[in-house]
């Protein structure tokens with residue numbers, strides 16, 4: 001199954017976690033997702049660049 005392409009301006013990791021629920025389903029109840037927490041506190045290290053329309 002091919003992952004949905006990350007839209008411009010979005011973080012690939014956060015997009016993947018939001019789109020693929022199975023990633024968070026592996027977490028124990030009450031356990032936080034470390035990659036998501038890291039981006040929440042420190043920001044996203046990489047965002048997909050927006051394509052110029054012209």
Ligand SMILES: [Zn+2]
Pocket residue numbers: 011012013014015039043044045
């Ligand atoms: Zn992110």
Ligand SMILES: [Zn+2]
Pocket residue numbers: 017023024033034035036
């Ligand atoms: Zn996550």
